Amino acid sequence: RKEVEQDPGPFNVPEGATVAFNCTYSNSxxxxxxxxxxDCRKEPKLLMSVYSSGNEDGRFTAQLNRASQYxxxxxxxxxxxxxxxxxxxxxxxxxxxxxxxxxxxRVKS
Amino acid sequence: NAGVTQTPKFQVLKTGQSMTLQCAQDMxxxxxxxxxxxxxxxxxxxxxxxxxGTTDKGEVPNGYNVSRLNKREFSLRLESAAPSQTxxxxxxxxxxxxxxEQYFGPGTRLxxx
Numbered sequence: 661r662k663e664v665e666q667d668p669g670p671f672n673v674p675e676g677a678t679v680a681f682n683c684t685y686s687n688s689x690x691x692x693x694x695x696x697x698x699d700c701r702k703e704p705k706l707l708m709s710v711y712s713s714g715n716e717d718g719r720f721t722a723q724l725n726r727a728s729q730y731x732x733x734x735x736x737x738x739x740x741x742x743x744x745x746x747x748x749x750x751x752x753x754x755x756x757x758x759x760x761x762x763x764x765x766r767v768k769s
Numbered sequence: 770n771a772g773v774t775q776t777p778k779f780q781v782l783k784t785g786q787s788m789t790l791q792c793a794q795d796m797x798x799x800x801x802x803x804x805x806x807x808x809x810x811x812x813x814x815x816x817x818x819x820x821x822g823t824t825d826k827g828e829v830p831n832g833y834n835v836s837r838l839n840k841r842e843f844s845l846r847l848e849s850a851a852p853s854q855t856x857x858x859x860x861x862x863x864x865x866x867x868x869x870e871q872y873f874g875p876g877t878r879l880x881x882x
Contacts, residue, residue: 664811668809692869694870702875702876703859703873703875704812704859704873706870706871706872709870747812755817755819755825756814756817756827759804759811759813761809761810761811
């Protein structure tokens with residue numbers, strides 16, 4: 661089992677749709693969780709941190725489920741500009757963050 | 770603020786050649802990282818520096834060396850490049866290690882022939 665696992669997709673959705681991604685992680689003692697966005701041939705950029713109680717930033721909602729060891733990202737009212745790869749990032753051990761391989765989202769008009 | 774900068778943006782090497790990738794950050798961050806990204810594998814940590822004067826191996830350190838020149842700069846050296854080192858290399862920085870979010874530079878696309 662991979663330490664941080666994501667469905668690679670692609671998720672193809674129409675504009676205005678709601679889409680959700682999950683990410684599972686292997687270490688139940690993990691403390692920090694993030695979602696990053698990466699556009700084609702660009703660097704990853706922080707989208708949002710994931711807090712225990714769940715958090716929202718505009719159209720984006722992140723949730724943490726410690727019992728089942730996964731985090732989720734929900735995007736409402738998808739825009740063409742949301743097309744990107746979404747990386748799940750977890751502080752699995754000690755000083756390092758572990759990155760998932762990413763989920764590709766394509767929003768179509 | 771420029772954030773994290775990397776040079777060069779692109780590089781082509783022949784097998785056995787050496788080169789140094791440069792990284793600098795202007796956010797006064799303590800920790801800096803070097804990753805490589807290959808298709809389908811996500812970002813893999815090569816080396817990191819938790820603070821000025823310290824460096825530690827990550828997941829894939831073989832074939833690389835690093836230098837934390839000062840708080841701002843962290844370089845990655847390939848002593849004898851191999852085709853398996855063809856990849857995109859990202860430098861990142863954070864206020865602290867582990868639980869803190871990281872900020873990335875634009876990357877260096879390296880091809881070894």
